[in-house]
Amino acid sequence: MTQPILELKNIHSGYGSIKALKGVSIRVMPGEVVAIIGANGAGKSTTLMTICGIIAAEQGEVWYDGRMINKVSPEKLPTLGLCQVPEGRRIFPRLSVEENLILGAFYRNDTEAIAKDIQHAYEMFPILGERCNQEGGTLSGGEQQMLAIARALMTKPKVLLLDEPSLGLAPIIVQQIFDIIERINKEDGTTILLVEQNANLALQAAARGYVMETGEISLEDDADALLNNPKIREAYLGE
Amino acid sequence: MIQEFKKVIKSYVIGMLWLLGLLWPMLGIHPDGTLTFQKTVTVWSYIVAGSFVCLLIYVMKNSGALDFVAKPLAGVSSNLKSASNTLPTWVWIVVILVAACLYPQFTNRYATDVAINVLLYICLGLGLNVVVGLAGMLDLGYIAFYGVGAYTYALLNTVYGVGFWFSLPACALTACIAGCIVGYPTLRMRGDYLAIVTLGFGEIIRLILNNWMSVTNGPNGILGIDRISWFRFVFEDGMTFEHMWVKKLQLFYYFALGLAVFTAIGVNRLNYSRVGRAWESIREDETAAELMGVNTFIYKLLAYAMGAVFAGLAGAFFAARMKFVSPESFTFLESAMVLCMVVLGGMGSIPGIILGVMALIALPEVFREFEAYRMLVFGATMIIMMLFRPAGLIPAKRMGTRSEEKEG
Amino acid sequence: MEYFIQQLINGLTLGGMYALIALGYTMVYGVIQLINFAHGEFFAAGGYIGAIVLAYFAGVGYMESHPIICLTASFMIAMAYCAYLAIGVEKIAYKPLRKQSRLSALLSALGMSIFLSNGMMLTQGVYDAIYPSELFQGRFDFGMISVSYLQVTIVTLTAALLVGLNILVFKTKIGMAMRATAQDKTMSALVAISSNRIISLTFAIGAGLAASAGIMYGLYYGSVKYDMGFVPGIKAFAAAVLGGIGNITGAMLGGLIIGMVEIFGAGYISGEYKDVFAFIILIAVLYFKPTGIMGENIDDTRV
Numbered sequence: 001m002t003q004p005i006l007e008l009k010n011i012h013s014g015y016g017s018i019k020a021l022k023g024v025s026i027r028v029m030p031g032e033v034v035a036i037i038g039a040n041g042a043g044k045s046t047t048l049m050t051i052c053g054i055i056a057a058e059q060g061e062v063w064y065d066g067r068m069i070n071k072v073s074p075e076k077l078p079t080l081g082l083c084q085v086p087e088g089r090r091i092f093p094r095l096s097v098e099e100n101l102i103l104g105a106f107y108r109n110d111t112e113a114i115a116k117d118i119q120h121a122y123e124m125f126p127i128l129g130e131r132c133n134q135e136g137g138t139l140s141g142g143e144q145q146m147l148a149i150a151r152a153l154m155t156k157p158k159v160l161l162l163d164e165p166s167l168g169l170a171p172i173i174v175q176q177i178f179d180i181i182e183r184i185n186k187e188d189g190t191t192i193l194l195v196e197q198n199a200n201l202a203l204q205a206a207a208r209g210y211v212m213e214t215g216e217i218s219l220e221d222d223a224d225a226l227l228n229n230p231k232i233r234e235a236y237l238g239e
Numbered sequence: 240m241i242q243e244f245k246k247v248i249k250s251y252v253i254g255m256l257w258l259l260g261l262l263w264p265m266l267g268i269h270p271d272g273t274l275t276f277q278k279t280v281t282v283w284s285y286i287v288a289g290s291f292v293c294l295l296i297y298v299m300k301n302s303g304a305l306d307f308v309a310k311p312l313a314g315v316s317s318n319l320k321s322a323s324n325t326l327p328t329w330v331w332i333v334v335i336l337v338a339a340c341l342y343p344q345f346t347n348r349y350a351t352d353v354a355i356n357v358l359l360y361i362c363l364g365l366g367l368n369v370v371v372g373l374a375g376m377l378d379l380g381y382i383a384f385y386g387v388g389a390y391t392y393a394l395l396n397t398v399y400g401v402g403f404w405f406s407l408p409a410c411a412l413t414a415c416i417a418g419c420i421v422g423y424p425t426l427r428m429r430g431d432y433l434a435i436v437t438l439g440f441g442e443i444i445r446l447i448l449n450n451w452m453s454v455t456n457g458p459n460g461i462l463g464i465d466r467i468s469w470f471r472f473v474f475e476d477g478m479t480f481e482h483m484w485v486k487k488l489q490l491f492y493y494f495a496l497g498l499a500v501f502t503a504i505g506v507n508r509l510n511y512s513r514v515g516r517a518w519e520s521i522r523e524d525e526t527a528a529e530l531m532g533v534n535t536f537i538y539k540l541l542a543y544a545m546g547a548v549f550a551g552l553a554g555a556f557f558a559a560r561m562k563f564v565s566p567e568s569f570t571f572l573e574s575a576m577v578l579c580m581v582v583l584g585g586m587g588s589i590p591g592i593i594l595g596v597m598a599l600i601a602l603p604e605v606f607r608e609f610e611a612y613r614m615l616v617f618g619a620t621m622i623i624m625m626l627f628r629p630a631g632l633i634p635a636k637r638m639g640t641r642s643e644e645k646e647g
Numbered sequence: 648m649e650y651f652i653q654q655l656i657n658g659l660t661l662g663g664m665y666a667l668i669a670l671g672y673t674m675v676y677g678v679i680q681l682i683n684f685a686h687g688e689f690f691a692a693g694g695y696i697g698a699i700v701l702a703y704f705a706g707v708g709y710m711e712s713h714p715i716i717c718l719t720a721s722f723m724i725a726m727a728y729c730a731y732l733a734i735g736v737e738k739i740a741y742k743p744l745r746k747q748s749r750l751s752a753l754l755s756a757l758g759m760s761i762f763l764s765n766g767m768m769l770t771q772g773v774y775d776a777i778y779p780s781e782l783f784q785g786r787f788d789f790g791m792i793s794v795s796y797l798q799v800t801i802v803t804l805t806a807a808l809l810v811g812l813n814i815l816v817f818k819t820k821i822g823m824a825m826r827a828t829a830q831d832k833t834m835s836a837l838v839a840i841s842s843n844r845i846i847s848l849t850f851a852i853g854a855g856l857a858a859s860a861g862i863m864y865g866l867y868y869g870s871v872k873y874d875m876g877f878v879p880g881i882k883a884f885a886a887a888v889l890g891g892i893g894n895i896t897g898a899m900l901g902g903l904i905i906g907m908v909e910i911f912g913a914g915y916i917s918g919e920y921k922d923v924f925a926f927i928i929l930i931a932v933l934y935f936k937p938t939g940i941m942g943e944n945i946d947d948t949r950v
Contacts (some may be wrong), residue, residue: 254735254738254739257731257735258735260731261728261731261732261735262770264696264699264700264724264728265695265696265699265766265767265770265771266770268699268700268703269702269703269706270699270702270703270705270706271706272703272704272705272706272707272708273706274703377750377753379757424930424934425930425933425934427934427937428933428937431681431682431749431753432888432933432937434682434753435682435881435884435888435929435933436929436930436933438881439881439885439926439929439930440926440930442878442881442922442923442926443923443926443927446919446920446922446923447923449919450919450920571877572761575757575761578754578757579758582754611769612765612769614761614764614765615761615762615765615766615769617758617761617762618758618759618760618761618762618763618765619758619762620758621754621755621757621758621761622739622740622755622758622759622762625740625744625747625751625752625754625755625758626740626743626744626755629747629748629751
């Protein structure tokens with residue numbers, strides 16, 4: 001069995017006195033798509049922010065690509081190939097689309113390859129090419145989500161963390177976004193850890209899934225099994 | 240402990256080398272075309288030695304190596320605290336008041352002079368505390384109200400010959416009006432913008448005092464202001480009305496003490512009143528306060544006005560004490576100093592502010608030979624307090640975070 | 648009319664200096680939402696270092712043989728020194744307070760301002776440090792209007808610095824990273840931008856510009872003093888607010904406006920109250936249009 005590329009071992013973290021995560025353990029294998037589903041406030045986003053070091057883990061270890069990254073400062077992680085598309089997309093609102101993309105490649109110095117990657121991003125998301133000089137803040141929600149993903153891809157990630165990519169988007173756009181996520185996984189072999197409230201979509205896209213409840217992992221299984229699990233269907237799929 | 244030390248030593252060494260780099264151009268390059276290192280290294284090594292001792296103590300304290308000293312000390316302080324809690328507050332107040340009353344009887348003229356200074360600054364600090372500590376609005380132009388009070392008495396006295404006690408309400412009134420004038424346009428602002436605007440207003444008032452030659456006599460100031468007068472009714476041939484000047488410094492001390500006590504009581508009453516609670520709610524979260532029906536506009540204006548009134552009263556005493564006022568006494572640096580006292584002592588805490596004033600006015604008098612370093616130490620104190628003890632020496636009991644503090 | 652144009656040129660000279668100082672305020676505010684009270688002291692320190700270096704060169708005797716090189720060197724040294732100073736100040740007094748309340752950081756900045764100006768007083772003395780006046784003796788004369796070489800130099804240099812800054816901020820990758828950090832620090836960390844470095848860089852650039860303004864001030868008025876940072880600092884802050892704090896173009900424009908208002912106010916209304924005009928503008932702007940003339944929408948709490 002191969003080593004997991006990303007592994008959380010008994011992570012505890014939180015905001016000040018509020019404990020958001022109480023012993024979360026997650027394993028992600030290379031090339032996998034893994035989904036974390038759960039209700040609002042279960043600690044899904046906190047998990048991703050703890051992986052990226054934005055919130056410090058109080059206890060437990062985060063392992064990535066064979067090394068422990070608890071003490072690695074957040075801005076080093078993209079250079080190691082671990083990148084996050086955070087909740088709410090967080091486009092730089094007063095930078096143009098192109099500048100947003102260039103900043104995705106901030107740590108890279110290979111100018112030509114960056115230019116090529118930008119072209120590639122415009123091919124993948126034609127709408128961004130049309131709006132390359134527009135300020136990020138003026139894009140629609142779906143376009144912003146595309147830009148956020150494209151920007152993350154500019155860091156050449158091995159593991160991509162996606163936080164609620166469907167949040168606040170029209171169903172047709174959501175479908176587009178998930179198609180793209182699948183394509184990134186298939187074409188580039190990028191490992192994807194997906195956090196979603198929309199459990200149905202997430203489990204369809206993922207190979208495995210974790211269910212999170214109040215800061216703990218309550219269930220872990222193959223995505224299909226979770227989709228067919230009557231409890232999950234009742235609690236998260238509205239049946 | 241070695242571990243702890245290793246953690247900080249690297250940044251300490253870098254910091255000290257950085258400092259050396261900053262010091263040398265200022266001390267080592269001479270206009271006669273020579274470069275020297277002697278003086279820089281001397282000054283630097285003093286700083287290094289001093290800060291190293293502080294660092295060592297700090298690290299030892301953190302790693303518990305000083306427990307053999309710290310534990311008994313903590314025991315003593317907690318004993319003191321419990322003692323101070325068992326004794327009702329009024330006992331302490333009485334003890335302090337008695338000590339304050341007896342003070343001039345046992346000290347010389349100079350010490351009384353310093354004490355008067357301390358008392359006036361206590362009034363100023365407590366007044367500023369209403370604005371900063373209670374209502375949570377940073378005011379950097381506070382000294383202007385002090386100036387307005389001082390000039391009001393100076394002008395009333397020198398031009399119209401009005402006595403001190405009759406001028407006092409007028410001083411309070413003009414300061415109050417000035418407070419409202421400054422307060423009214425600034426109330427829409429919050430946080431740092433408010434700070435900078437009050438600073439601007441403070442400077443405007445000073446500039447007006449400085450330039451309005453026909454009234455204020457400009458930078459030369461106003462001379463020959465009367466001392467505080469003491470009225471005496473004489474019933475010999477009919478009822479006349481005589482006054483004598485308070486010549487003795489001691490008497491003035493008691494007046495100043497009276498003012499300080501009055502201010503302390505006033506601020507304390509305000510703090511625990513309905514108004515005080517409104518201010519507190521504004522300080523904690525202005526939007527929420529407004530939604531809960533607190534008329535934030537009126538209360539913020541009131542905070543300004545009250546703060547200004549206390550400053551105006553203190554200003555009148557200042558003018559009577561010095562018998563001379565000039566714009567020099569009301570610069571931004573004075574505002575910063577008063578603010579520094581409030582911050583050092585603990586915003587919102589009356590005993591804290593009294594302690595802060597004592598620390599910043601009385602201590603420099605003790606270390607007179609280091610007079611030149613006084614402001615340097617002020618600045619450093621402010622930074623160090625913010626870094627290590629932002630709530631002040633004696634933190635206020637009701638303390639919370641402001642709405643703008645939570646945001647990033 | 649001649650008088651008017653003459654004043655316009657004077658206003659341009661002064662306004663350029665204010666613009667250079669205002670940029671430091673506005674950039675720092677943009678990145679960490681702090682009014683850097685010590686910024687005026689960077690300006691004064693720059694003026695002092697310029698005086699020290701020029702005096703040293705004069706003492707060695709280079710001044711007579713290579714005045715231009717000496718002047719360039721003094722600018723370089725002063726700017727580097729202040730950048731170095733500013734990075735140190737940020738690390739000591741502001742960085743540990745970044746997660747604390749804004750009031751703490753503001754008070755710390757105030758303390759730093761007092762500390763620095765008194766540090767300068769203790770090392771340099773309470774008297775003015777004199778700038779050599781023999782530089783730039785000549786004047787251009789156009790009829791009734793006369794422009795000194797010094798003014799031409801100051802305006803040219805200011806313009807060059809402003810253009811350079813604009814290129815840096817709007818055309819380079821590092822400038823992009825600065826703007827990104829100002830907009831969203833967490834997200835910029837997620838794309839590998841180290842906010843600590845960007846903040847240090849911002850302080851360094853701001854202080855460097857202030858230092859250049861300090862030397863210009865020294866050359867223009869003939870001397871510098873340890874407490875000279877305060878009033879120009881506040882005026883420059885007024886300029887930054889007028890332009891919309893956080894906005895670089897706004898700060899440049901604001902600086903020019905404040906300089907013009909001050910010169911014209913002094914020329915046509917009253918010389919004694921020239922300092923008051925800047926404060927009145929500051930208050931009026933904050934009252935009527937807190938976002939400034941070029942301002943972006945800022946959060947309620949920042950106003």
